[in-house]
Amino acid sequence: MSIINNYKSGCYNFHDNFLQSFTSHDCIETFEYIKRSIIAVYLKNKLISIGMKTKILGITVLIMLAVTFSGNNVSASDYKTLINLAGYWKFNLGDDKAWADPKLDDKSWDNIKAPGAWENQGYIGYDGYAWYRKKVVIPSIEQNRTLMLMISNIDDVDEVYVNDHLIGHLGLFPPSYSTAYGWDRKYYVPIEFINQDAENTIAVRVYDGGGEGGIVGDKIKLCLDADEDFLALNLAGDWKFKIFDKKSWKEPDLDDSNWATLEVPMHWESQGYFNLDGYAWYRKSFVLPKELENKKVFLVLGKIDDYDEVYLNGKKIGETSMLEGHHSFFGGDDNWWGNSGDWQLKRIYEIPKNIIKNGNNVIAVRVYDSGQAGGIYEGPIGLMDEESVNEFQKKYHMNENIFQTIFDFIFE
Amino acid sequence: MKKNVENKLMVLISILSFTIILFEAKGTSLNRVLDLKGKWKFSIGDNINWSKENFKDADWESISVPSPWEDQGFYGYDGYAWYRKSFTLPAINNDNKELYLYLGYVDDVDEVYVNGNLVGSTGSFPPNFSTAYNAFRKYYLPKEFLRFGKNNVISVRVYDAQLAGGIVSGEVGIYVESNPIPFEYNFQGSWKFKTGDNMDYKEPLFNDNNWHLINVPKAWEDQGYNDYDGYAWYRKKFFVSGQYANEKVVILLGKIDDYDEVYLNGSYIGPIKKISEYIDDDDNNRWSELRVYYIDGKLLQSNKNNVLAVRVYDKGGFGGIYEGPVGILKLKEFLNYWRSKK
Numbered sequence: 001m002s003i004i005n006n007y008k009s010g011c012y013n014f015h016d017n018f019l020q021s022f023t024s025h026d027c028i029e030t031f032e033y034i035k036r037s038i039i040a041v042y043l044k045n046k047l048i049s050i051g052m053k054t055k056i057l058g059i060t061v062l063i064m065l066a067v068t069f070s071g072n073n074v075s076a077s078d079y080k081t082l083i084n085l086a087g088y089w090k091f092n093l094g095d096d097k098a099w100a101d102p103k104l105d106d107k108s109w110d111n112i113k114a115p116g117a118w119e120n121q122g123y124i125g126y127d128g129y130a131w132y133r134k135k136v137v138i139p140s141i142e143q144n145r146t147l148m149l150m151i152s153n154i155d156d157v158d159e160v161y162v163n164d165h166l167i168g169h170l171g172l173f174p175p176s177y178s179t180a181y182g183w184d185r186k187y188y189v190p191i192e193f194i195n196q197d198a199e200n201t202i203a204v205r206v207y208d209g210g211g212e213g214g215i216v217g218d219k220i221k222l223c224l225d226a227d228e229d230f231l232a233l234n235l236a237g238d239w240k241f242k243i244f245d246k247k248s249w250k251e252p253d254l255d256d257s258n259w260a261t262l263e264v265p266m267h268w269e270s271q272g273y274f275n276l277d278g279y280a281w282y283r284k285s286f287v288l289p290k291e292l293e294n295k296k297v298f299l300v301l302g303k304i305d306d307y308d309e310v311y312l313n314g315k316k317i318g319e320t321s322m323l324e325g326h327h328s329f330f331g332g333d334d335n336w337w338g339n340s341g342d343w344q345l346k347r348i349y350e351i352p353k354n355i356i357k358n359g360n361n362v363i364a365v366r367v368y369d370s371g372q373a374g375g376i377y378e379g380p381i382g383l384m385d386e387e388s389v390n391e392f393q394k395k396y397h398m399n400e401n402i403f404q405t406i407f408d409f410i411f412e
Numbered sequence: 413m414k415k416n417v418e419n420k421l422m423v424l425i426s427i428l429s430f431t432i433i434l435f436e437a438k439g440t441s442l443n444r445v446l447d448l449k450g451k452w453k454f455s456i457g458d459n460i461n462w463s464k465e466n467f468k469d470a471d472w473e474s475i476s477v478p479s480p481w482e483d484q485g486f487y488g489y490d491g492y493a494w495y496r497k498s499f500t501l502p503a504i505n506n507d508n509k510e511l512y513l514y515l516g517y518v519d520d521v522d523e524v525y526v527n528g529n530l531v532g533s534t535g536s537f538p539p540n541f542s543t544a545y546n547a548f549r550k551y552y553l554p555k556e557f558l559r560f561g562k563n564n565v566i567s568v569r570v571y572d573a574q575l576a577g578g579i580v581s582g583e584v585g586i587y588v589e590s591n592p593i594p595f596e597y598n599f600q601g602s603w604k605f606k607t608g609d610n611m612d613y614k615e616p617l618f619n620d621n622n623w624h625l626i627n628v629p630k631a632w633e634d635q636g637y638n639d640y641d642g643y644a645w646y647r648k649k650f651f652v653s654g655q656y657a658n659e660k661v662v663i664l665l666g667k668i669d670d671y672d673e674v675y676l677n678g679s680y681i682g683p684i685k686k687i688s689e690y691i692d693d694d695d696n697n698r699w700s701e702l703r704v705y706y707i708d709g710k711l712l713q714s715n716k717n718n719v720l721a722v723r724v725y726d727k728g729g730f731g732g733i734y735e736g737p738v739g740i741l742k743l744k745e746f747l748n749y750w751r752s753k754k
Contacts, residue, residue: 094708122746124704124750126704128706210682
């Protein structure tokens with residue numbers, strides 16, 4: 001039980017030796033593996049009916065094995081690699097905001113590999129600032145597609161620029177230094193910053209507060225979310241955002257023009273709200289596409305860390321506790337924020353016909369983050385018709401169904 | 413039977429570990445190019461002119477090195493004495509090599525000159541006498557002090573407070589290290605040293621003339637500061653030629669027990685955490701970390717004297733800059749060296 005309950009916190013718990021080296025993404029993969037391993041045990045146990053003690057022992061051993069041998073399993077989301085950015089990057093010690101400029105001549109910079117700690121590439125004992133740069137031709141991207149930059153992970157603090165535009169950051173630079181080592185970087189890359197079918201400059205500013213430093217982990221790549229195929233309307237991109245909590249923020253006629261703008265999907269920690277836990281609201285208005293008029297429509301909000309209540313035109317259309325898998329995961333905790341698996345459930349809410357309007361509609365999402373990373377952090381985000389939503393659910397249903405069965409079985 | 417297998421496995425693992433340890437030791441050992449054990453010239457008394465290379469020592473006594481002078485006719489003598497040795501240094505190809513003088517163990521204090529140039533000192537002479545009889549003497553020999561294929565002179569000033577005295581035991585000779593880090597300036601050798609703490613000591617113009625000399629790298633416990641814990645400062649003047657303004661430069665300060673703050677020409681260059689922060693964190697591993705500081709070449713004054721000041725705090729046990737490598741070089745040369753090693 002404790003391993004499972006630690007599953008989320010372990011991802012971000014830097015001091016936990018056992019899980020220290022795992023990024024949250026690894027955890028997701030690990031979990032997939034555990035899931036499969038447990039199925040094997042479950043079936044085996046059913047067959048030979050061995051005692052509970054042995055069963056627990058077997059599960060424990062398999063979980064240990066799964067954790068040890070994780071890293072080569074399917075991802076819980078279907079991000080397809082557009083460009084793998086692993087390999088040689090230009091590298092320079094020091095710190096200068098001008099180094100984000102694509103026009104900078106970086107020929108004299110060193111070449112080092114990323115991912116890979118700089119300590120292992122000649123920069124022994126170096127702590128402090130350094131920059132990475134890479135030029136890359138990005139092919140033309142279909143309209144209404146969301147480009148994500150995935151890095152796992154950076155030791156300790158980073159800011160990422162695409163063509164001199166800051167797209168995301170994590171951790172805090174000195175003087176208020178705070179490490180974000182061990183956190184997966186999942187940055188939304190606005191398409192308007194990209195030169196399609198042309199050269200682009202990605203620059204990563206890194207600060208290392210001690211020990212190994214740099215772009216570490218096992219991946220750095222630009223990705224597209226294959227699940228956006230299911231969307232009739234993609235709502236990823238600029239959303240309105242405000243921290244704290246007010247009931248009236250659900251109202252469709254609220255003036256949110258002075259609210260902050262946040263990219264969705266991306267953790268709010270990566271957009272200037274580092275260390276923010278608690279309540280915040282997201283708002284977005286959209287025009288219902290003609291082809292969805294008078295049809296059954298579903299609002300999909302990807303994944304949200306940790307808990308959400310969703311309003312359309314001022315009426316509540318769903319919340320985390322209504323989601324399939326919510327209670328059965330960890331045995332129905334009455335405190336809704338205590339359900340530590342909710343942060344990775346896919347948000348799929350059916351919109352009642354009498355609430356959605358032809359023409360303009362307003363979504364308001366109340367989010368509560370109980371700790372570490374928070375916000376609408378993973379796609380797909382948008383509207384689906386009934387047929388698409390069924391296919392989308394079918395794609396993941398098998399796994400989740402077995403997942404539930406197994407956990408019900410373990411914690412019966 | 414099972415136990416037997418386990419035992420065999422343990423033995424195998426032990427052998428493997430030992431092999432690895434031996435390999436490591438071999439990787440860092442030096443090769444002797446000249447054995448200097450045997451007859452040296454010797455005189456009791458003390459005269460700084462005896463350090464000079466052209467001093468005539470023909471009428472001095474002959475004495476065996478290493479061996480206490482008490483065993484060679486100077487029974488009961490305590491006080492100052494000098495050793496001198498003329499020798500022909502082999503005409504080895506010295507590119508990409510560093511040379512060292514091993515002088516075994518000296519009872520109690522010594523100061524070593526090569527061709528009239530001071531190369532190092534261990535222990536502390538009166539009036540602030542402090543013995544270092546149990547410290548092995550290994551002195552870095554800057555190549556510019558040496559004449560390959562020709563005659564060279566080593567002069568050793570020794571002070572013995574009581575009982576056996578002189579160059580008493582151990583290996584004595586010249587040793588060569590192959591493929592060392594190609595430092596622009598190697599910081600091994602004599603530094604200025606003072607116990608206590610005063611932030612004025614970081615200033616390049618601070619007058620350190622009356623400070624003691626200390627050998628780097630070597631724990632200060634081996635050099636007359638037995639059981640000293642707390643703050644102390646090291647200062648080193650060094651000269652670099654060439655252009656650095658557009659270069660990144662690396663300063664290596666080996667390993668320091670326990671914490672350090674480093675100032676170059678009065679500017680702080682590292683580490684990221686100050687000594688007070690390390691003390692607050694009660695960091696117990698810092699002593700084992702190699703100190704490498706990456707600086708902007710603009711901090712260096714070319715063709716002038718530069719001053720490196722190192723504030724050290726030792727929280728207990730051995731203290732100071734105790735292990736190399738120590739020196740300065742351009743980042744690109746350090747990376748080339750590092751990559752060629754890999």
